[in-house]
């Protein structure tokens with residue numbers, strides 16, 4: 487394990503009892519992006535953690551704010567990753583955080599706390615290598631976010647009023663992810679997908695995604711959303727949802 491004693495993830499690999507992921511943990515003070523690093527250097531099952539990222543990125547090529555000391559910015563590298571990683575990772579973050587915080591999943595894979603986003607997941611692929619990047623806002627206060635994000639984004643500590651140990655949280659998320667990835671690889675994708683679809687809690691909701699507005703009918707085997715719209719049934723594989731029915 488390549489960590490310096492001062493790093494919050496120091497000693498993590500030795501504490502982990504995982505099988506598939508996290509036997510090697512590489513912890514950095516700074517990276518441009520843990521996903522970029524994993525795609526360039528990734529070895530199967532390794533975890534790359536950065537205290538801060540200078541070019542953290544989110545879905546749709548958006549910037550992901552990744553200051554030092556306030557978050558968990560990490561990537562799991564997987565060779566020949568099983569299908570279903572996106573929803574499996576959302577469940578693992580929810581369950582790993584559960585002792586401290588009750589998170590909700592917003593389709594497809596944002597984690598919300600009190601309706602504010604506290605975690606985002608970015609899955610990227612280069613040939614047979616998959617980078618599963620997870621960013622969890624742990625300690626930010628509202629002033630740490632730009633004004634336009636303050637209503638939408640928050641952190642676990644701010645919403646819960648509790649102190650969160652980042653190393654312990656990372657250990658729990660990786661442990662849960664390891665178990666769920668093994669279930670996926672053993673053929674339990676359908677059960678995990680159903681659990682995730684139920685957690686998204688979307689049936690009957692009025693939503694907007696880009697220019698498309700409609701009522702959610704269901705989520706199919708690929709995790710795509712089916713909407714009833716004025717133009718008929720529309721299938722969405724990903725996107726940013728806005729709820730039109732307020733709740």
Ligand code: BTN
Nearest residue numbers: 519542543544545606607619621
């Ligand atoms: C999103 O919601 O748009 C996804 C955000 C993903 C952020 C994480 S932080 C660790 C990893 N490295 C990155 O550059 N991005 C992901």
